Amino acid sequence: xxxxTVPAELASACARxxxxxxxxxVAGRPARFLAAPATTAEAAAVLRAAASLGLTVxxxxxxxxxxxxxxxxxxxxxxxxxxxxxxxxxAAGDLVxxxxxxxxxxxxxxxxATAGQRLALDPPRGTGDGVTGPGGGTIGGLIATGxxxxxxxxxxxxxxxLIGITVIRPDGTVAKAGGKVVKNVAGYDIGKLFAGxxxxxxLITAATFRLHPLPAQTMRVGVECPGPAAAAEAATIxxxxxxxxxxxELDWPAAADSISVSALLEGDEVSVAVRADRLAQLLxxxxxxxxxxxxxxxxxxxxxxxxxxxxGRGGPGTGTLIxxxxxxxQLAPVLTAIRAAAARHGLDPAISGSAGAGVLEVGVGATAAxxxxxxxxxxxxxxxxxxxxxxxxxxxxxxVVLHAPPAVxxxxxxxxxxxxxxxxxxxxxxxxxxxxxxxxxLPGGI
Amino acid sequence: xxxxxELTWLGDGTGASPGYDLVGAFTGxxxxxxxxxxxxxxxxxxPEAVTTLLAAFTTxxxxxxxxxxxxxxxxxxxxxxxxxxxxxxxxxxxxxxxYPEGAGAVLIVELDGPAADVEAQTxxxxxxxxxxxxxxxxxARDATERAAIWTGRKSAFAAVGRISPAYIVQDGVVxxxxxxxxxxxxxxxxxxxxxxxxxxxxxxxxxxxxxVLFDDMVPGEQEKAEILSGLILDLCIEHGGSITGEHGVGVxxxxxxxxxxxxxxxxxxxxxxxxxxxxxxCNPGKVFPTPRLCGExxxxxxxxHPLVASGLIDQF
Numbered sequence: 001x002x003x004x005t006v007p008a009e010l011a012s013a014c015a016r017x018x019x020x021x022x023x024x025x026v027a028g029r030p031a032r033f034l035a036a037p038a039t040t041a042e043a044a045a046v047l048r049a050a051a052s053l054g055l056t057v058x059x060x061x062x063x064x065x066x067x068x069x070x071x072x073x074x075x076x077x078x079x080x081x082x083x084x085x086x087x088x089x090x091a092a093g094d095l096v097x098x099x100x101x102x103x104x105x106x107x108x109x110x111x112x113a114t115a116g117q118r119l120a121l122d123p124p125r126g127t128g129d130g131v132t133g134p135g136g137g138t139i140g141g142l143i144a145t146g147x148x149x150x151x152x153x154x155x156x157x158x159x160x161x162l163i164g165i166t167v168i169r170p171d172g173t174v175a176k177a178g179g180k181v182v183k184n185v186a187g188y189d190i191g192k193l194f195a196g197x198x199x200x201x202x203l204i205t206a207a208t209f210r211l212h213p214l215p216a217q218t219m220r221v222g223v224e225c226p227g228p229a230a231a232a233e234a235a236t237i238x239x240x241x242x243x244x245x246x247x248x249e250l251d252w253p254a255a256a257d258s259i260s261v262s263a264l265l266e267g268d269e270v271s272v273a274v275r276a277d278r279l280a281q282l283l284x285x286x287x288x289x290x291x292x293x294x295x296x297x298x299x300x301x302x303x304x305x306x307x308x309x310x311x312g313r314g315g316p317g318t319g320t321l322i323x324x325x326x327x328x329x330q331l332a333p334v335l336t337a338i339r340a341a342a343a344r345h346g347l348d349p350a351i352s353g354s355a356g357a358g359v360l361e362v363g364v365g366a367t368a369a370x371x372x373x374x375x376x377x378x379x380x381x382x383x384x385x386x387x388x389x390x391x392x393x394x395x396x397x398x399x400v401v402l403h404a405p406p407a408v409x410x411x412x413x414x415x416x417x418x419x420x421x422x423x424x425x426x427x428x429x430x431x432x433x434x435x436x437x438x439x440x441x442l443p444g445g446i
Numbered sequence: 447x448x449x450x451x452e453l454t455w456l457g458d459g460t461g462a463s464p465g466y467d468l469v470g471a472f473t474g475x476x477x478x479x480x481x482x483x484x485x486x487x488x489x490x491x492x493p494e495a496v497t498t499l500l501a502a503f504t505t506x507x508x509x510x511x512x513x514x515x516x517x518x519x520x521x522x523x524x525x526x527x528x529x530x531x532x533x534x535x536x537x538x539x540x541x542x543x544x545y546p547e548g549a550g551a552v553l554i555v556e557l558d559g560p561a562a563d564v565e566a567q568t569x570x571x572x573x574x575x576x577x578x579x580x581x582x583x584x585x586a587r588d589a590t591e592r593a594a595i596w597t598g599r600k601s602a603f604a605a606v607g608r609i610s611p612a613y614i615v616q617d618g619v620v621x622x623x624x625x626x627x628x629x630x631x632x633x634x635x636x637x638x639x640x641x642x643x644x645x646x647x648x649x650x651x652x653x654x655x656x657x658v659l660f661d662d663m664v665p666g667e668q669e670k671a672e673i674l675s676g677l678i679l680d681l682c683i684e685h686g687g688s689i690t691g692e693h694g695v696g697v698x699x700x701x702x703x704x705x706x707x708x709x710x711x712x713x714x715x716x717x718x719x720x721x722x723x724x725x726x727x728c729n730p731g732k733v734f735p736t737p738r739l740c741g742e743x744x745x746x747x748x749x750x751h752p753l754v755a756s757g758l759i760d761q762f
Contacts, residue, residue: 093514093623094652116520146462157461159470167714175714176707181619183653183691185474186699186706187733188715192470201466213520242494243560271562325462359462392484395458418465420454426721427466443465 004032007053013045016083024078026058026438027071028406031078038083040100040166040174040205047203048172050077056436057170059199061102061138065145067318067403069198070414073440081140084205087111089180096180098164098208101140108139117211121158122149124361140204146196150247150264153356155212159195164208167194167201170432174205182210193427199438200446201431215246215266219276222262223283223290228339230287232332234261235355237286239328243275248356250331254348255339261355262293320364320373320404322349322380326397328358330388334397337383338362344379345372361402370407377401377412395419415443447481449723451751459486471718476694477729479722493558496524497568498586500595501553501575502546506530506645509551510626512578513649516555517622519574521567525556526650530629532609533602533644533657540605543598546582553580553649554599602646603657610642610659612668614675620687622652631681632656639674641667653691654682680705700735713738 004019010033011017020031033055037043050057055076060066062082081102088098092115099108105121112118123142137147143165148157155161164178167190177190194201225231231250238248238261247264265275280292326334335351338360342349347368353360362380364373380399388397401414418424421444428435428446440446447453457469472479503509509528516523529537529552537543545552553575557567572583586592606613620628629645636643644657656678660671679689679702689695689702703712712734720740722728730737753759 091621091623093518094621095517096621146467152461159467169714173710173714175711177711177715179688179706180686181621181652181688181691183619183648183651184688185692185694186688186690187695187703187712188718189470189474190715190718192467192473193718195467195470196464197466213522216520240491242491244493244563267563268566271560271566274562275560323462325458325460327459357462358460390459393455393459393486397460398458398462398464400464415464419458419463420456420468421465423448423454423456423468423722424466427468427471427718430717430721446465 006033007049009049009053010035010046010055010077013049014042017046020078026060026075026078027067027069027403028409029071029075031058031075033077034080035077036080036083040084040168043079043081043084043203043205044168044172044174046077046079047168047170050436051171051434054434054436056439057203058438059140059144059203061141062104062136064137065141065147065402068145069402069441070409071440072438073445079203081138081203081205084140088206090115091180092117094180095211095213096163096182096208097211098180098206099139100206101138101143101204103139105136105139105142112211113214116214118214119209120151120155120161120212122151123147124149139207143191143195143204143207144197144199148359150249150354150357152359153248153354154244154246157195159192161209162191162195162207163210165191165194165204166206168203168205170202170434170437178208180208198441200428200442202437215268215272217267217269217272219265219272220262221265221276221279221283222260222293223287224258224260224293225287225290226258228259228332228335230290231259231261231335231355234283234287234290235328235331237282238263238279239356241279241282243279245279245356247354250351250353250355250360252335252351254350255343256348259335318403318405319366320368320408321402322362322364322377323400323402324353324360324362324380324384324397325400326358326384326388328356330397331355331358333387334360334384337387338380341376341379341383345376347372347376349376366405370405370411373404373408374411377416381416418443447483449480449725449727451753453483455484457486461488474694475718476696476732478719478732480728493524493560493564495561495564496556496558496592497564498592498595499553499555499557499568499571499575500545500584500586501555501580502549502582503551503553503578503580504548505550505579506629507626508579509553510629510649512553512575512580513625514623515574515578516571517650519570521557521570523555523567523571523650524558525554526648527554527599528552528645528647528649529599529602530645532642532659533606533646534598536605536607536609536644537598537602539608541597541601543594543601545598546584552598554595599646602644603655606644606657606659609644610661612660612662612671613644614658614660614671616654616656616658616675616678617690617693618654618656618679618682618687619691620652620654620682620685622650624685624687625649625652628654628681628685632678635674635677635681639670641670641674643674643678648691651691652687654678676702695733697732700731700733703733703735712736
């Protein structure tokens with residue numbers, strides 16, 4: 001086995017370029033080289049060198065969600081953003097922060113908390129390093145994968161809080177869009193275009209976000225529901241109430257278990273307690289017998305152990321994680337469709353997520369047979385399509401396989417059907433005409 | 447409707463559709479990427495309680511300090527609007543809004559949400575305004591009083607017609623914390639150029655609407671007003687803001703785009719335009735001062751368009 005030598009052009013572009021180690025893979029595809037630029041200028045030089053050498057490039061942050069999506073068709077060079085870890089500017093008075101892409105979400109949260117502020121994003125975390133890796137991922141990765149958690153109900157996903165971005169195009173051109181102010185309609189929203197783009201348009205090197213005050217108090221009000229209809233009723237009561245919940249969460253560890261539906265209430269101590277009591281009364285009145293549970297909650301989200309166990313990342317123990325998105329009013333038929341499709345293939349997945357925002361995650365254990373999981377996904381998509389038809393849009397739901405063991409990946413179409421694919425291809429062709437940025441990671445082989 | 451004449455949905459209404467966020471990219475594109483025919487929007491429940499406060503200050507500085515302390519305390523009102531003395535006098539002349547006498551600045555703060563929260567926040571905002579020097583605070587007790595408070599602000603743009611034959615409405619953004627400096631500088635520029643400026647703005651997010659007043663019958667005044675209007679935009683850029691917070695770039699501000707963005711930035715944005723509209727059909731000349739050459743135009747239609755073939759439309 002001959003050792004790889006780093007091409008001279010690449011080596012002279014960046015101080016830290018090495019042949020890749022066996023651990024440097026992207027969704028199973030091994031890389032050949034690894035570069036870790038320390039500045040935007042160095043990163044641009046790396047991409048220019050990669051362009052002249054015709055190398056395919058995949059950006060990597062902490063790697064917490066690097067195994068999301070199909071593997072790239074080719075991965076010559078991983079560009080690691082670990083050294084782009086500076087907090088550029090925290091304008092606390094303006095509730096705005098600018099960071100380099102390699103900054104970790106956890107580290108940023110600590111800094112912002114000292115000023116009583118937060119970036120209102122809470123992507124799911126597992127138990128320790130098991131699911132999401134150290135530090136909960138980097139800002140760049142968060143934007144590129146569009147990962148979000150229950151707070152998306154009130155605050156949206158990364159793209160909704162993003163107000164400015166710096167990217168490097170595949171040819172090494174550095175470009176900025178947006179700015180440092182929340183109200184800004186000058187030019188196109190390139191930040192939104194890069195959100196959820198999985199590294200296929202270029203490398204994100206910096207981002208500016210709008211912030212929110214860190215709530216002084218958080219309480220959770222929850223009920224245990226016997227089935228999908230009751231869960232949907234509880235979610236509707238919470239959503240229609242005037243009590244402004246920040247999240248409406250759902251947890252259904254297995255078919256035989258009850259479904260827990262809970263509201264997250266945030267604000268100052270007094271008003272949160274008042275709202276929690278009111279919500280508990282509303283739920284009690286509407287659903288007698290399910291006595292609502294009020295708990296004060298610390299800042300850390302409790303992990304969903306069943307989901308984490310089912311879909312832990314990395315290695316032979318990795319299960320399958322599916323993200324199901326739908327219009328929130330369809331919660332009951334969607335839950336039923338998930339269980340029905342799973343049962344048909346002898347599966348009993350853990351279901352958890354935002355009942356309020358209509359985004360759930362479904363976790364299937366690593367031991368499930370690949371054909372069973374593939375069959376489940378196919379039947380799930382058909383079942384979803386049946387129960388979420390609209391007279392206006394062609395499709396109002398999706399089931400995306402975020403990550404899965406290799407055998408399942410081979411057996412299944414991870415993305416499923418997607419709207420306006422031709423326009424997406426046109427965008428890709430403009431930004432990356434040579435198809436070198438994370439090729440094949442997005443729907444339609446983009 | 448794409449520039450190629452195809453009807454297509456962008457996104458699936460879930461906010462989590464796979465692939466590129468074409469909805470996000472399309473929003474704010476000012477008609478340069480296609481024509482919107484149908485929209486899916488998320489609705490929110492009407493808030494349980496609303497309070498509207500009007501606070502009068504002797505100076506703009508004091509008003510600005512109040513805004514900063516409100517935001518700094520962790521309260522995010524539904525609206526914080528500010529008007530200066532000139533704007534107030536125009537509104538008074540137009541709709542007799544009877545804002546407090548002698549106000550150098552008025553602040554209108556609207557808070558909404560669950561009743562308990564609104565109650566607590568109202569008390570806090572009153573205290574903060576008083577601490578910043580407010581000499582009169584009015585709180586609307588019902589919808590009628592609320593409308594009365596808003597009348598002055600909502601009539602402000604039209605009302606300046608009472609104090610000036612013509613005016614330019616500008617739209618720029620600065621970081622909230624830069625507001626005091628920027629407002630002072632606008633006052634300086636106004637004096638230097640001999641052109642009055644009435645200030646009305648969304649103080650909560652630094653979105654300014656300076657009303658640049660001039661008499662179009664006086665030779666040279668319109669040019670002076672336009673120059674001053676442009677200088678205000680330069681000021682916004684200088685302070686890390688934006689040349690437009692709401693009303694868009696259009697044709698009028700496209701020449702300012704290169705002051706806010708570099709050539710590579712504009713070139714990159716136009717890649718999106720080339721993806722949607724390589725033929726430059728949709729609103730050419732808007733947003734970007736210099737169009738980008740898009741290279742090969744994909745999908746050039748050779749056969750008649752289906753709608754033409756079926757007789758539904760004419761093509762010429």
